Amino acid sequence: MKFCIWFLAAACMLGGLASAQVTAIRAGHLVDPDSGVVLTDQVILISGKRIEKVGKGIEIPANATVIDLSSMTVLPGLIDCHTHLADGAHDGDPIGIFRKTAAELALESVPNARVVLESGFTTVRDVGTYRALGDVALRDAINRGDIPGPHMFVAGAYVTITGGAGADTGLAPDIQLPWDMHYGQADSPWEVRQVIRKLAHDGVDHIKVLSSGAVLTHGSNPKSQEFTLEELQAAVDEASHFGLRVEAHAHSPVGIKNAILAGVASVEHATMIDDEGIALAKQHGTYLDMDIYDEECIQEGGKKGNVPKDFLEHDAQLGQIQRDNFRKAVAAGAKMSFGTDAGVCPYGTSGKQFAFMVKYGMTPMQAIQAATSNAADLLGHSNDFGSIKPGKYADIIAVAGDPLRDIRLLEDVPFVMKEGKVYKH
Ligand SMILES: [Zn+2]
Numbered sequence: 001m002k003f004c005i006w007f008l009a010a011a012c013m014l015g016g017l018a019s020a021q022v023t024a025i026r027a028g029h030l031v032d033p034d035s036g037v038v039l040t041d042q043v044i045l046i047s048g049k050r051i052e053k054v055g056k057g058i059e060i061p062a063n064a065t066v067i068d069l070s071s072m073t074v075l076p077g078l079i080d081c082h083t084h085l086a087d088g089a090h091d092g093d094p095i096g097i098f099r100k101t102a103a104e105l106a107l108e109s110v111p112n113a114r115v116v117l118e119s120g121f122t123t124v125r126d127v128g129t130y131r132a133l134g135d136v137a138l139r140d141a142i143n144r145g146d147i148p149g150p151h152m153f154v155a156g157a158y159v160t161i162t163g164g165a166g167a168d169t170g171l172a173p174d175i176q177l178p179w180d181m182h183y184g185q186a187d188s189p190w191e192v193r194q195v196i197r198k199l200a201h202d203g204v205d206h207i208k209v210l211s212s213g214a215v216l217t218h219g220s221n222p223k224s225q226e227f228t229l230e231e232l233q234a235a236v237d238e239a240s241h242f243g244l245r246v247e248a249h250a251h252s253p254v255g256i257k258n259a260i261l262a263g264v265a266s267v268e269h270a271t272m273i274d275d276e277g278i279a280l281a282k283q284h285g286t287y288l289d290m291d292i293y294d295e296e297c298i299q300e301g302g303k304k305g306n307v308p309k310d311f312l313e314h315d316a317q318l319g320q321i322q323r324d325n326f327r328k329a330v331a332a333g334a335k336m337s338f339g340t341d342a343g344v345c346p347y348g349t350s351g352k353q354f355a356f357m358v359k360y361g362m363t364p365m366q367a368i369q370a371a372t373s374n375a376a377d378l379l380g381h382s383n384d385f386g387s388i389k390p391g392k393y394a395d396i397i398a399v400a401g402d403p404l405r406d407i408r409l410l411e412d413v414p415f416v417m418k419e420g421k422v423y424k425h
Pocket of ligand 1: 341
């Protein structure tokens with residue numbers, strides 16, 4: 001293109017278009033989460049990074065690379081709305097990060113991104129990291145093409161009260177933490193606004209606030225309230241000035257309700273949500289992003305002695321309460337997205353949550369929609385992700401068999417394409 005002179009620009013542009021890689025996928029079955037229907041014998045035409053056409057009997061251009069998935073079920077790339085890819089190699093206790101440099105954490109996170117992509121999750125909403133802005137760097141490295149990984153939408157840091165659910169706790173008070181371990185700490189509406197202004201300047205995609213205590217934080221009580229309603233309202237308002245949405249970690253009923261009333265886009269965990277909280281979520285159109293699988297990994301890690309004792313005490317009974325409340329929320333018709341807290345369970349195993357979502361009340365199609373069309377809507381990027389439609393990214397996966405009959409097929413995805421490029425076949 002750089003040799004084009006202005007009157008040839010149009011011709012050069014045409015040449016540029018013609019040289020974009022054209023791929024055609026033959027899909028025996030194609031799941032469309034937008035309509036909740038499975039289509040048969042479809043052709044997907046891809047030009048460069050995006051989908052150009054989808055339908056039956058579409059003519060395949062002579063120059064196209066053909067991928068034959070006519071014996072498989074094709075789905076849009078999956079989206080996990082609650083991951084922590086930039087926290088390095090998790091070892092069950094966040095105190096482990098104090099033994100590592102920021103560079104070690106960053107480099108340990110490279111394979112996290114790769115295995116998540118290869119497991120069929122082509123997009124993630126990454127909701128916080130113990131060392132601020134490591135997630136921004138990981139996202140940018142993926143976008144530059146330096147390393148393989150999913151589309152990442154990142155939070156930059158946890159916006160948390162001092163000593164709260166998103167703080168790096170467990171050390172003696174006389175130890176001074178480096179800047180990136182308390183970057184998101186805020187203790188008034190104006191401090192919340194200041195932190196969000198910094199994060200927006202740093203290029204984050206959304207804001208993560210912590211509205212109650214946490215299970216996996218030392219000195220924390222998941223049944224408590226942390227930020228006040230006033231602080232949460234300040235967060236949502238300030239984030240909106242930068243076009244950013246807010247998600248709130250909340251286990252306790254009051255933490256959940258405060259977050260919904262403040263206008264967050266989603267409540268994470270929503271463990272102890274009560275009937276009033278479910279009704280409020282419906283009324284406000286708030287997504288519930290409930291990580292109902294990771295209980296398996298917390299308990300399993302506990303048996304192996306890999307989970308600190310105080311975390312297991314926080315967790316007692318909460319796992320089953322969350323699953324029962326998930327069932328209630330689904331039955332009530334609340335908006336549900338798919339989020340796993342990836343990092344608690346090993347990276348690349350998020351697909352295991354689908355079977356639990358079906359076990360606790362969803363149809364297989366609803367579980368798939370939670371991880372595709374609903375998730376894209378929560379991100380505010382339905383134009384780019386969530387279904388296989390013209391104009392969207394060519395983020396496409398396929399499984400051998402019918403995932404609507406056997407949802408566990410999504411635990412082991414054999415074909416993965418992101419932006420028109422095949423990462424696994
Ligand atoms: Zn989390």
